[in-house]
Amino acid sequence: MPLAPSMGTLVDDAAAAYGDRPAYVFFEAGVTVTFAGLARAANRAANILRAKGVGRGDHVALMAPNGPAMPAIWLGLAKLGAAVVLVNSRYTARELDYVLRDSRAVLLIVGAALRGVYEDIPDKSLGPDRVLMLGGEFEALTAADTFAPTEPVDTDDVVNIQYTSGTTGFPKGCMLTQRYWLTIGWVKAQILGFRLHRALYNQNLFYLDGPIFLMLALYTGAAIYIVDRPSLSRFGPWVREHGLEYCYFFEAGMRQPETPLDRGCGLKFVHIFGLTRSLHAPLEARFGCIARESFGMSECGAGTMMPFEAADMVGSGSCGWPAPYRRAAILDPAGRPVATGEQGELWLKGPGMMLGYYNRPDANVETFRDGWMRTGDLFRMDDRGYLTIVGRLKDMIRRNAENIAVREVEEVLRGLPGLAEVAVVPVPDAIVGEEVKAYLQLKDGLTKSEVTPEVVLDHCRRLLAPFKVPRFIAYRATFPKTESDRVEKKKLVAESADLRADSFDRVDGVWR
Numbered sequence: 001m002p003l004a005p006s007m008g009t010l011v012d013d014a015a016a017a018y019g020d021r022p023a024y025v026f027f028e029a030g031v032t033v034t035f036a037g038l039a040r041a042a043n044r045a046a047n048i049l050r051a052k053g054v055g056r057g058d059h060v061a062l063m064a065p066n067g068p069a070m071p072a073i074w075l076g077l078a079k080l081g082a083a084v085v086l087v088n089s090r091y092t093a094r095e096l097d098y099v100l101r102d103s104r105a106v107l108l109i110v111g112a113a114l115r116g117v118y119e120d121i122p123d124k125s126l127g128p129d130r131v132l133m134l135g136g137e138f139e140a141l142t143a144a145d146t147f148a149p150t151e152p153v154d155t156d157d158v159v160n161i162q163y164t165s166g167t168t169g170f171p172k173g174c175m176l177t178q179r180y181w182l183t184i185g186w187v188k189a190q191i192l193g194f195r196l197h198r199a200l201y202n203q204n205l206f207y208l209d210g211p212i213f214l215m216l217a218l219y220t221g222a223a224i225y226i227v228d229r230p231s232l233s234r235f236g237p238w239v240r241e242h243g244l245e246y247c248y249f250f251e252a253g254m255r256q257p258e259t260p261l262d263r264g265c266g267l268k269f270v271h272i273f274g275l276t277r278s279l280h281a282p283l284e285a286r287f288g289c290i291a292r293e294s295f296g297m298s299e300c301g302a303g304t305m306m307p308f309e310a311a312d313m314v315g316s317g318s319c320g321w322p323a324p325y326r327r328a329a330i331l332d333p334a335g336r337p338v339a340t341g342e343q344g345e346l347w348l349k350g351p352g353m354m355l356g357y358y359n360r361p362d363a364n365v366e367t368f369r370d371g372w373m374r375t376g377d378l379f380r381m382d383d384r385g386y387l388t389i390v391g392r393l394k395d396m397i398r399r400n401a402e403n404i405a406v407r408e409v410e411e412v413l414r415g416l417p418g419l420a421e422v423a424v425v426p427v428p429d430a431i432v433g434e435e436v437k438a439y440l441q442l443k444d445g446l447t448k449s450e451v452t453p454e455v456v457l458d459h460c461r462r463l464l465a466p467f468k469v470p471r472f473i474a475y476r477a478t479f480p481k482t483e484s485d486r487v488e489k490k491k492l493v494a495e496s497a498d499l500r501a502d503s504f505d506r507v508d509g510v511w512r
Contacts, residue, residue, distance in 0.1 A: 003155065003179070003182045003183065003186060004182055005154065005155065006078070006153045006154060006155060006157075006178055007075060007078040007079075007159065007178045007181060007182065008042075008075070008078055008079040008147075008149075008153060010182065010185075010215075010218050010219075011038065011039050011042055011075050011078075011079075011218060012039055014035045014038075014039070014217075014218045014219075014221070015035045015036045015038065015039035017035070017221065018034075018035040018036075018221045019034065019035060019036050020034045020035075020036055020037075021034060021035055021221060021223070022034055022223040023035045023037075023038045023217050023218075023223060023224070024038065024068060024071060024214070024217065024223070024224050024226055025223050025224070025225045025226065025242075026066070026067065026068060026226050026228065027225050027226075027227075027238075027242060028227060028228040029067070029228060031067075031068055033068050033071075035217075035218075035221070038071065038072065038075070040145035040146075041068065041071075041072035041076075041145070042071075042072050042075035042076045042078075042079060042147075043076070043079070043144070043145050043146055043147035044072070044076070044143045044144065044145045045069075045072045045073045045075070045076030045077075045143075046076035046077070046079040046080050046147050047076075047143035047144055047147060048076075048138070048141050048143045049073075049076060049077065049080060049082070049107070050080060050150075051141075051143065052107060052132070053106070053107075054077070054080060054082050054106060054107060055080060055081070055082065055151065056080060056081030056082060056151045056153070056157070057081065057082065057083075057157075057158075058080075058082045058083070058106045058107075059082070059083045059084075059085050059103050059104055059105045059106060059161055060073075060077055060082060060083070060084055060085065060105060060106065060107045060108075060109065061084075061085040061087055061099065061100055061103065061105040061107070061108045061109070062074070062084050062085065062086055062087065062108075062109045062110075062206075063087035063088075063089055063091070063096065063108070063109070063110045063111065063114055063117070063118075063206075064089065064109065064110065064111035064114065064134050064206075065089055065111050065113070065114075065204075065228070065229075066204060066205050066226055066227065066228055066229070067111075067134070069134050069138065069139075070205045070206075070210075071205070071214050073109060074086075074159075074160075074211065074214070075214075077159065078153070078159045078178060079147055079149065079153065080149075080151075080153070081151055081152075081153040081157045082159075083157075083158045083159050083160055083161050083175075084159065084160055084161075085099060085100075085103045085105055085160075085161045085163070085173070086160065086162065086163075086205075086206040086207075086210075086211075087099055087163075087206060088163075088204075088206055088465060089111070089114060089204065089206060090465040090466055090467065091117065091465050092117065092120075092462065092463055092464065092465060093117050093118070093120035093121045093122075094462075094463045095463075095464070095465060096117050096118065096121065097121045097123075097124075097125065098170055098171075099163060099171075099173075100121075100125050100126055101125045102170070102173060102358070102359065103161045103163075103173055103358065104359075105125075105126065106126075106130065107126070107130050107131075107132065108126050108130065108131045108132070109131075109132045109133075109134060109138060110131060110132075110133055110134065111133075111134045111135060112133055112134060112135030112136060113135070115131075115133055118131060153178070154178070155177060155178045155179035155182060156177050156178070156179060157177060157178050158175045158176065158177055158355065159176065159177060159178050159180075159181065160174070160175075160176040160180075160181075160211070161173040161174070161175060161176075161358050162174045162176050162208060162298050162354075164208075164297070164298040164299070164403060170405075170408060171405065171408075172357040172358070172360050172363060173357060173358035173359070173360075174298045174299055174354040174357060174358075175354055175355040175356055175357070175358050176298075176354055176355075177352075177354075177355060179351065179352045180301055180352045180353065180354065181211060181215050182215070182352070183301065183325055183351060183352030184212055184215065184301040184302050184352065185212070185215025185216055185218060185219045186219060186324075187301075187302050187305075187323055187324045187325065188212060188215070188216045188219070188302070189216060189219035189220050190324065191305055191307075191308060191323075191324075192220075192246065192269060192308070193269065193290070193308035193309070194245075194268055194269070195220075196216075196220050196222040196245060196246055197222055197223065197243075197245060198222060198223050198225060198242060198243055198244050198245055198246075199213065199216065199217075199222055199223075199224050199225065199244060199245065199246040199247060200224075200225050200227075200235075200238060200239060200242075200244040200246070200247040201213045201224050201225065201226045201227065201247070202227050202230050202231070202235060202238075202247060202248070203227075203230050203248070203401060204230065205226070207401060208296075208298050209248065209401075212301075213226075225238070225242055225244055232250075232252055232253050232256055233256060235253055235256065236256070236259065236261065236262060236265060239265045239266060239267055240261060240264075240265045240266065243266050244266065244267065245266060245267060245268045245269065246267070246268060246269050246270065247267070247270055247271075248270065248271050248272075248273070249270035249271065249272050249275075249283065249291065250272075250273070250400070250401070251272075251274075251275050251276060251279065251433070252400075252431050252432065254279050254282070254283060254286075255430070255431065258286060262286050262287055262288075263285075263286065263287060263288040264288065265287060265288070267287045267288065267289040268289055268290065269289060269290045269291075269292070269308070270283075270287070270289055270290075270291045270292075271291075271292060271293075271294055272291050272292065272293055272294075273293065273294065273295075274293075274389070274433075275291070275293070277315045277316070277317045278315065280314050280315040281314050281315050284314065290308065290311075291314075292305070292306040292307070292308060292310070292320070293306045293317075293318065293319040293320060294306060294319055294320060294323075295319040295320075295377075295387070295389060296323075297375060298354070299353065299354045299367070299373060299375070300326070300348050300350075300353045300354070300373060300375070301323075301352060301353065302323040302324075302326070303322070303323060303326060303328075303346070303348055303375065304319045304320045304321060304322055304323055304326070304328065304387050305319070305320045305321065305323045306318065306319060306320030306321075307320060307321070313386065316386070316388070317388055318382075318386040318387060318388045319387055319388065319389060320386065320387065321385055321386065321387065322348070322350075322387075325350045325351055325352055326348055326349070326350040327348065327349045327350055328346060328347070328348055328349075328381075328387060329346075329347045329349075329372065330342075330343070330344040330345070330346060330347075330379050330380065330381050330387075331344050331345055331347055332344050332345075333345075335369070338380075340381060340382065340383050341380055341381075341382060341383075342380060343378050343379065343380045343390050343391075344378065344379065344380075345374060345375065345376065345377065345378060345379070345393060346375045346377050346378070346379040346387070346389075347372045347373065347374055347375065348372065348373050348375060349371050349372045349373065353373060354373075356368065376392065376393045376394045377389055377391070377392055377393065377394075378390045378391040378392065378393060395407065397424075397425075397426040397434045397435075397436055398426075398433050398434050399432050399433060399434055399435065399436065399467055400432050400433065400467070402467045402468075404436060404467065404468050406424045406425070408464075408468070409424045409436060409438070409460075409464065409468055409470065410422050410423070410424050412459070412460060412463045412464055413438060413440070413456070413459075413460070415459070415463070416451075416455075416456060416459045418442055418443055418446050418450070418451040419440055419441065419442060419443065419451070420441045420442060420443045420444075421440075421441040421479055421487065422438060422439065422440055422441070423438070423439040423479060423487040423489060423492060424436060424437065424438050424439075424470065425437050425439070425489055425492065425493055425499070427471070427472060427499040427500060428499075435471040435472065436468065436469070436470040436471055436472070437470060437471065437472035437473075437474065437499055437503065438456070438470040438472070438473055438474070439474050439475075439476050439479070439492065440456065440473065440474070440475050440476065441475075441476050441477070441478065441479060442475065448475045453473040453504040453506070456470075456473055457469060457470070457473070457506055469506070470506065471505065471506050471507055472499070472500060472503040472504065472505060472506070472512075473503060473504040473506070474502055474503040474504075479492065480492055500512045
């Protein structure tokens with residue numbers, strides 16, 4: 001099946017094919033958007049944005065809670081040949097300001113409840129005349145729900161500047177093209193192994209996974225049930241009430257109380273990501289579904305996928321073979337292939353990956369070589385070609401679905417007067433995967449009664465999204481250092497069998 005020539009064409013084709021069938025169901029809000037209605041809403045958004053001066057190649061920032069305006073605006077921008085910059089709705093003014101400047105956004109569309117984040121930016125790169133508010137102002141604008149393009153749009157146009165945390169501090173913007181989304185949507189539709197009718201999206205739409213599920217609807221004619229706010233405790237009732245067949249499943253869901261209704265909930269297939277191996281078979285038994293690992297990144301979309309039929313790999317920890325349109329290589333630091341069973345860095349190649357990092361030539365040189373992209377993740381391959389992730393080259397913390405750049409948190413901490421040195425490390429956690437821990441060395445003459453954990457945390461809360469704020473705070477007289485005077489984190493972590501010990505725990509409010 002050939003890819004559509006553009007995302008706008010795919011929207012129009014889906015409207016013609018599926019008409020009044022539900023496309024997106026915001027079931028908590030009682031709002032259903034049909035495929036025909038989605039096409040009209042995307043056309044209207046394109047006309048509104050064009051009237052605001054947005055054209056091909058422009059970047060528009062969107063910071064909003066889950067709601068039907070988000071997919072309409074994204075697809076409307078695709079029809080214009082413009083790009084959306086999806087902003088995490090938990091970002092602070094500092095973080096929003098960075099994204100607006102770095103992406104060179106010409107317009108900000110912001111949810112009414114988040115307008116204050118924009119207002120708190122001291123030296124704004126966008127004036128109030130370049131801000132549209134959802135929840136009244138945007139909706140009140142009049143525009144036709146048919147769209148006549150004035151410029152050509154094709155699959156190589158950038159349609160997302162998708163920010164992803166990197167090792168150099170602030171996030172980098174991945175330039176994702178229409179081909180990227182057309183490819184990943186087609187791949188997702190092909191690997192399900194059954195005809196999909198209803199899927200659950202239990203995350204925020206600003207994540208990469210949000211547009212993936214939106215594309216899945218356009219390719220399959222399935223209805224995507226989208227939550228107002230993510231929840232684990234309501235997952236089971238949602239699935240049973242709405243007959244949902246597919247979703248992403250995160251490990252914390254296995255810690256919810258089990259009920260006799262779980263097995264008959266109706267789930268057919270779930271994708272899992274780094275699930276503890278011993279939980280894989282119990283998950284399938286509990287919910288009566290097939291669960292398969294996969295690996296992906298903002299940079300490459302779908303990287304590897306475990307085949308639907310690979311029941312013998314349950315509990316193996318493997319994330320499968322290269323996804324359709326992908327080639328994979330496991331290479332050593334010199335760029336040479338490693339032997340079967342040996343670990344090395346995963347490199348990927350294929351159409352429909354990011355063009356590169358926006359305005360980051362140095363990062364692009366480091367990431368790409370002869371059409372191959374370095375993932376920064378360590379893998380090994382067995383004699384059947386199955387790939388298993390074994391670690392990360394990147395200095396990152398993975399908390400729930402969020403990637404946290406260690407360097408960004410460290411740079412914020414270094415901005416607090418009284419700190420001589422800092423080091424941030426991940427702490428394994430059974431619920432969220434990894435928590436953030438900050439080791440602090442105070443300047444001479446200061447004590448932790450003067451630079452208290454609450455002083456540190458208040459500083460972080462002002463400048464970091466809540467998920468980046470350290471949970472654990474520990475004080476040190478000195479740090480182990482390398483010959484180049486960098487903190488030797490491996491030695492630091494190895495000093496304690498329990499990284500929670502001798503730390504202030506922000507969540508429980510106690511010293512451990």
